[in-house]
Each structure stands twice: as C-alpha cells, then as structure tokens.
Amino acid sequence: MGALSALEETLENRFDALWARVRDKDPVEVVDALRRECDDNTVVCREGRVMVPNAYDVELVDDIHDRLASHSTHVCQALTDALARHAERKGYEFAGPLAVHVARCPEVPNGRYHVASRVMEHVSVDGFFHATH
Structure with missing residues (x-):
C-alpha cells in the first residue's frame, strides 16, 4: 500500500469515526449512498468517457x-x-467542479x-452547508 493510499484510508477512518459518534447507524451508509447516486447517474459520452453529475x-x-x-466544512470536504x-x-x-451540499431536512424517506445529484456549473465546496433546506 502506497503512502497516499494509507493517508486516504486514515482520513476515511477518521471520517467514519465522526459519523459513528453522530449516529448509531453504520457511518459508511451515507458515503455508499453518494457512490450509488453517482453510479446510477452515469452518462456514457463515448467509449472511455463516462460523465457523472x-x-x-x-x-x-x-x-x-x-x-x-x-x-460543516470538514464534513462536506x-x-x-x-x-x-x-x-x-x-x-x-x-x-x-465537484461539491457535496449538506442541508437540514425535517423529513427524509428513511428517517436519517x-x-x-444534479449537474451544476461553477460550484465549490465552501459555503455549501446550510442551516435550512
């Protein structure tokens, strides 16, 4: 395992620990949901080029x-x-540019x-954690 992979794994473990403290559910669940959303919305433009939101x-x-x-900044990042x-x-x-926006929502389908996802131009991670939905 390379140094970068070890660092990535360490950062992912720290993030997972944060989620575990916040909720008793499996912290990987939200990251997996993001990955599924990405995978479910692929568009093959041509061979070797797959676009996602x-x-x-x-x-x-x-x-x-x-x-x-x-x-908020650390979570979004x-x-x-x-x-x-x-x-x-x-x-x-x-x-x-990729960004993940975290928002408050009083009701979500699974209760958590x-x-x-969507395609949006000119976005950045900064300022994407809103107090209201």
Missing part, C-alpha cells in the same frame, strides 16, 4: 444536521473527497438522510 445533496434530519453543524476517489477509481468525469 457534479453537485450532490445530502439531506439530514434535524438532530444529525445540528450535531454536524460545527464541523470529507464527503466530497470520498466521492472524488470513487469517481477516480471508476474512471468517471464530473460534469463540472436522503441523497440526490
């Missing part, structure tokens, strides 16, 4: 959102980094979170 929304129920609010690594492994190209 670049803006991802993670809606969290109020209590989880409130607990993560003080770590960790989710963005995990999704970027997934896309790199799969050979995907994002339709623009909801993930959706």
Whole structure:
C-alpha cells in the first residue's frame, strides 16, 4: 500500500469515526449512498468517457444536521473527497467542479438522510452547508 493510499484510508477512518459518534447507524451508509447516486447517474459520452453529475445533496434530519453543524466544512470536504476517489477509481468525469451540499431536512424517506445529484456549473465546496433546506 502506497503512502497516499494509507493517508486516504486514515482520513476515511477518521471520517467514519465522526459519523459513528453522530449516529448509531453504520457511518459508511451515507458515503455508499453518494457512490450509488453517482453510479446510477452515469452518462456514457463515448467509449472511455463516462460523465457523472457534479453537485450532490445530502439531506439530514434535524438532530444529525445540528450535531454536524460545527464541523460543516470538514464534513462536506470529507464527503466530497470520498466521492472524488470513487469517481477516480471508476474512471468517471464530473460534469463540472465537484461539491457535496449538506442541508437540514425535517423529513427524509428513511428517517436519517436522503441523497440526490444534479449537474451544476461553477460550484465549490465552501459555503455549501446550510442551516435550512
């Protein structure tokens, strides 16, 4: 295992530990949902070029959102980094700059979170953690 892979694994483990403290559910669940959303929305442009959306929304129920609010920049960056690594492994190209937006949502289908994606131009990770949905 290379130095970069070991560093990535360490960062992912720290992120997983954060999620574990916030919720009793498996912390990998949200990252897996982001990966599925990415995989489910691929567009093959030509052989060897697969495009995916670049803006991802993670809606969290109020209590989880409130607990993560003080770590908003780190959470958004960790989710963005995990999704970027997934896309790199799969050979995907994002339709623009990648960002993961975390928002509060009083009701989500599974009672914990909801993930959706879209194509959005000119986005950045900074400022993408909103107090309201």
